[in-house]
Amino acid sequence: MSPRDASDGARARKADPRWTLLACILASSLSFVDGSVLSVALPAIRESYGAGAQDVQWVVNAYLLPLSALLLLGGALGDHFGRRRLLLIGTSIFGATSLVCALAPSLPVLLAARAAQGVGAALLLPNSLALLNAAFSGPKRGRAVGIWAAAGAAAAAIAPLIGGWLVGTVGWPAIFYINLPLALGAILLALRFVAESREPGAGRTDYAGALLATAGLGGLTYALTLWSATRHFTNAALAALAAGLAFLAAFMFVEYWRGQRAMMPLTLFRGRCFSGLNLLTFLLYGAFGAAMLLIPYVLITSGGYSPVQAGLAMLPLPVLMTSISPTMGGLAAKIGPRAPLTVGPLIVAGGMMLSSLVSSDSSYWTGAFPTILVMALGMTIAVAPLTASVLGSVEEKHVAMASGFNSAVARTGGLIATALLGSVLASKGERLFAGFHAAMFVSAGVAALSSLVALTMLGGIRMKKAA
Known part of the structure; x- marks a missing residue:
C-alpha cells in the first residue's frame, strides 16, 4: 500500500457523515448569508465611499460575475483534484477576503475583495453538495440534502436581521465579520471529519472555457452597467459590448470543440x-x-x-x-x-x-x-x-x-x-x-x-x- 493510499484510508476512518453535513452547511452558508445581508447594507456602503450608482452595482456584480462564470469549473476541479481540498481552498479564500472587505480603505479594494469572494464561492458551493452526495447514500442522502438546503434558507432569513442591526449600530464593515466564524468552523470540521472524494479520470478542467466565459460575461455586464446609467451607448459601452459578445462566441466554439470534456457540453x-x-x-x-x-x-x-x-x-x-x-x-x-x-x-x-x-x-x-x-x-x-x-x-x-x-x-x-x-x-x-x-x-x-x-x-x- 502506498503512503497516499494509507493516508486516504486514515481520512476515511475518521470521516463522520453528521459532521460532514455540518461542515458543508457552514461553508455554503457563507454564500447564502452574503447574498441576503448585502441588500440591507448597500445604502450605507454607497454613502461611506461617496459612491455612484454604477459603483453600487459593482459591489453586487463583482461577486456575481466570477461566481456565475466559474461555478461549473469549481465542481469540475473538485472532481479532478479532490472535493474536500477545493472546499477548504474556497472557504479559506472567502474567509480571508471577507476580512479584506471589512477593512477595505477604498472602493476599488472592496470591489477586488468582492471578486475574490466570488471565486471562493464558486469553489466551495458545488463541492459542498458533492461531498454530501459522497458521504450519504439511500434515503439518508435525500434527508441530508434537504437539511443542507433548509439551513441555507434559514441562514439567508436571519442574516438581514443581524446585518441590519450591525449596519445601524456598528457600521457596514461588520457584516463581513459574520463570515469569519462560519469559515473557520467549516475549515476545522472539514480538516477533522470530512473524507476526501474525487471522480477518477474527471476531465472537465476547462480552463479556456472558464476564462472566456468570465471575459464574455464581464464585457457584457460592464456595457449594460454603462448603458443603464445614461440610457445610451457610449463608445466605451459599445466596445465592451462587442468584446463581451466576441468572447462569448469564442466560449461557445471552445465548448463545441471540447465535446464531452467541455465545462458546458452543448449536447445537453x-x-x-x-x-x-x-x-x-x-x-x-x-x-x-x-x-x-x-x-x-x-x-x-x-x-x-x-x-x-x-x-x-x-x-x-x-x-x-x-x-x-x-x-x-x-x-x-x-x-x-x-x-x-x-x-x-x-x-x-x-x-x-x-x-x-x-x-x-x-x-x-x-x-x-x-x-x-x-x-x-x-x-x-x-x-x-x-x-x-x-x-x-x-x-x-x-x-x-x-x-x-x-x-x-x-x-x-x-x-x-x-x-x-x-x-x-x-x-x-x-x-x-x-x-x-x-x-x-x-x-x-x-x-x-x-x-x-x-x-x-x-x-x-x-x-x-x-x-
Missing part, C-alpha cells in the same frame, strides 16, 4: 426541456434578483426604514420558502412540473405589480408586505419543481453538471438584472419610487414571460425522486 441542449428550464431560470431569477436588490434599497434610501426594519420586511420570503417548498416538491411529483412552473412565475409577476402600492407615505402592511408576500408565494410554488425538473431533464450521468449549470444560469440572471438598474439606483426621493415602480413592472413582464416558457417548452419532464 439537444433536449427541448433542458433548454426551456434554463431559459425559464434565467428569466425568473433575473426578475426576482432585481426585486430583491431594489426593495430593501428603496425602503432604506427613500422609505424611511432602518436597516433592521428592511431586514424584517423581507422575512415572509424565507419563512414561506422554508415551510412550504417541501410540500410543493411532493405535489409537483404527483401532478407534474408544468402547472407549478406556469402558475408560480405568474404569481411572482402579480406580486411585482403590487409594488405600485409602495410609496413614501405607505405603511409596511399596505405597501411592501403584499408585494413581498405574493412574490414569496410564487417563488415557493416554483423553486422545488424547477430544481427537480432540471435533474429529471438529463441522463443520470449528467445530473451534477446540469444542476451546476442551472445554478450558474440563475446567478447570471441576477448579474444581468443588476447591471440594468443604474438609473434607478442613481435616483432619490419620489424619482426613486417612480424608477422602482417602472423596474418592477418590467420585472413582472419578464417573470410572466418565464411562465410562457414553462407552458410551451416543458412537455414530458420526468420528476427526479429523492434517493
Whole structure:
C-alpha cells in the first residue's frame, strides 16, 4: 500500500457523515448569508465611499460575475483534484477576503475583495453538495440534502436581521465579520471529519472555457452597467459590448470543440426541456434578483426604514420558502412540473405589480408586505419543481453538471438584472419610487414571460425522486 493510499484510508476512518453535513452547511452558508445581508447594507456602503450608482452595482456584480462564470469549473476541479481540498481552498479564500472587505480603505479594494469572494464561492458551493452526495447514500442522502438546503434558507432569513442591526449600530464593515466564524468552523470540521472524494479520470478542467466565459460575461455586464446609467451607448459601452459578445462566441466554439470534456457540453441542449428550464431560470431569477436588490434599497434610501426594519420586511420570503417548498416538491411529483412552473412565475409577476402600492407615505402592511408576500408565494410554488425538473431533464450521468449549470444560469440572471438598474439606483426621493415602480413592472413582464416558457417548452419532464 502506498503512503497516499494509507493516508486516504486514515481520512476515511475518521470521516463522520453528521459532521460532514455540518461542515458543508457552514461553508455554503457563507454564500447564502452574503447574498441576503448585502441588500440591507448597500445604502450605507454607497454613502461611506461617496459612491455612484454604477459603483453600487459593482459591489453586487463583482461577486456575481466570477461566481456565475466559474461555478461549473469549481465542481469540475473538485472532481479532478479532490472535493474536500477545493472546499477548504474556497472557504479559506472567502474567509480571508471577507476580512479584506471589512477593512477595505477604498472602493476599488472592496470591489477586488468582492471578486475574490466570488471565486471562493464558486469553489466551495458545488463541492459542498458533492461531498454530501459522497458521504450519504439511500434515503439518508435525500434527508441530508434537504437539511443542507433548509439551513441555507434559514441562514439567508436571519442574516438581514443581524446585518441590519450591525449596519445601524456598528457600521457596514461588520457584516463581513459574520463570515469569519462560519469559515473557520467549516475549515476545522472539514480538516477533522470530512473524507476526501474525487471522480477518477474527471476531465472537465476547462480552463479556456472558464476564462472566456468570465471575459464574455464581464464585457457584457460592464456595457449594460454603462448603458443603464445614461440610457445610451457610449463608445466605451459599445466596445465592451462587442468584446463581451466576441468572447462569448469564442466560449461557445471552445465548448463545441471540447465535446464531452467541455465545462458546458452543448449536447445537453439537444433536449427541448433542458433548454426551456434554463431559459425559464434565467428569466425568473433575473426578475426576482432585481426585486430583491431594489426593495430593501428603496425602503432604506427613500422609505424611511432602518436597516433592521428592511431586514424584517423581507422575512415572509424565507419563512414561506422554508415551510412550504417541501410540500410543493411532493405535489409537483404527483401532478407534474408544468402547472407549478406556469402558475408560480405568474404569481411572482402579480406580486411585482403590487409594488405600485409602495410609496413614501405607505405603511409596511399596505405597501411592501403584499408585494413581498405574493412574490414569496410564487417563488415557493416554483423553486422545488424547477430544481427537480432540471435533474429529471438529463441522463443520470449528467445530473451534477446540469444542476451546476442551472445554478450558474440563475446567478447570471441576477448579474444581468443588476447591471440594468443604474438609473434607478442613481435616483432619490419620489424619482426613486417612480424608477422602482417602472423596474418592477418590467420585472413582472419578464417573470410572466418565464411562465410562457414553462407552458410551451416543458412537455414530458420526468420528476427526479429523492434517493
